[in-house]
Amino acid sequence: MSILANRSAVALGAASCVITLLAGPLAGGLAAQQHTLEHLEIIEGETDTAALAKASQNPVGELASLPFQNNSIFGFGPGDDFKNVLNIQPVYPIHLGENWNLINRAILPVVYQPELVPGQGSTTGLGDTSYTGFFSPRKPSKLVWGAGPVLILPTSTDTQLGPGEWAAGPSVVMLKMPGSWVVGFLASNFWSFSGDTSINFFSGQIFANYNMAKGWFLTSAPIITADWEAESGNRWTVPIGGGVGRVFKIGKQAVNSSGQLFYNVERPALQGDWVFRFQFTFLFPK
Numbered sequence: 489m490s491i492l493a494n495r496s497a498v499a500l501g502a503a504s505c506v507i508t509l510l511a512g513p514l515a516g517g518l519a520a521q522q523h524t525l526e527h528l529e530i531i532e533g534e535t536d537t538a539a540l541a542k543a544s545q546n547p548v549g550e551l552a553s554l555p556f557q558n559n560s561i562f563g564f565g566p567g568d569d570f571k572n573v574l575n576i577q578p579v580y581p582i583h584l585g586e587n588w589n590l591i592n593r594a595i596l597p598v599v600y601q602p603e604l605v606p607g608q609g610s611t612t613g614l615g616d617t618s619y620t621g622f623f624s625p626r627k628p629s630k631l632v633w634g635a636g637p638v639l640i641l642p643t644s645t646d647t648q649l650g651p652g653e654w655a656a657g658p659s660v661v662m663l664k665m666p667g668s669w670v671v672g673f674l675a676s677n678f679w680s681f682s683g684d685t686s687i688n689f690f691s692g693q694i695f696a697n698y699n700m701a702k703g704w705f706l707t708s709a710p711i712i713t714a715d716w717e718a719e720s721g722n723r724w725t726v727p728i729g730g731g732v733g734r735v736f737k738i739g740k741q742a743v744n745s746s747g748q749l750f751y752n753v754e755r756p757a758l759q760g761d762w763v764f765r766f767q768f769t770f771l772f773p774k
Contacts, residue, residue: 537703537742541735544744544771545670545697545705547661548591548624548634553579553744555769563761569602571760573615583626591622591634599649604758613645616652620659620676635660638676642683653683663695670697688716703735710750718756726754727763735771742771 543551557575564571576596581589597615619641622634638659644650655678663672673694680687695709708730714723733746750763 537735537737538699538701540742540771540773541703541705541744542665542668542670542697542699543773544735544769545695545699546632546663546665546672547593547674548589548622548632550581550589550626550774551579552581552772552774553769554772555579555744555767557765557767560764560766561760561762562764565602565604565758565760567602571602572600574598584623587626589622589624589626590636591624593620593622594618596643597650601648604648608648611646611648613649615644616650617641617643622659622661631662631664632672633660633662638678640678640680640687651680651683651685651687653680653685653687655680655687655689668699670699671695686717690714690716705733705735705746707731707733707746707748709748715756722756724754725752725756725759727752729763731765733767742773744769744771 543549544553555575555577557577559573559575561571561573563569574597576598578594580592582592584590595618597617598613599615600610600612602610617640618638620638621636623636624632624634636659638657640653640655642650642652642654644652657676657678659674659676661672661674663670665671673692675690675692677690678687679689690713692712693709694712696707697709698706700706710727710729711725712727713725716723727750729748729750731746731748733744735742735744737743744767746767748765750765752759752761752763755761
């Protein structure tokens, strides 16, 4: 049971990039084509918050952000308990000359996990950290894309919160932004290259956002994972669901807040049935 639980921790850590993702929870899109908020304000007559809402939904845009994504998992483990994963997910873009950007995305998970084995007790601490570096062209295009490496760092403070292994692999994201929509996908696979635990893990996120007036948007960004080392019946996690969010300002600080509810139609034995994701993101447009 502990191996399955450890792999669930890796899934919720590395796959949340999404995400974010995630995820209304993703960061920057029109910003990939327009490099200042002043330009965003006048695109197609959109308002400040409406333009920024759409700009905050591309994982490879030129928008720095600091998301706090909380995943509350219900029905987790053999006792159908509650598990919580708070992902701290800073995003920082860097210009590489006139033609390319490097979008740096990190995820540090803070995990509460209930007791899995009688007498073991619950555990709270850090999970394994993930870093993704997306190389993305700066030239405007109808198809926005980025690709680069994902690296898992063994920062977990307990073996119940993550396997504590180094792992790495490729990651890619593609999206389009027709009208009020932002739709796309993000996928990665990583393999361990140290330690005793063999990891071969896929993480994918399909995201669709429909933007409305005054910064409101509808969103669905389920995180689909597959543990290729597990038996076929315990391999996939496939959620369905979605929610709503809004971009607004607190004083002069732009923020993005969203909530989504998912039901896992396919899941490993220890994974929960329901996941409620709440995200609060500080946005830093240039």
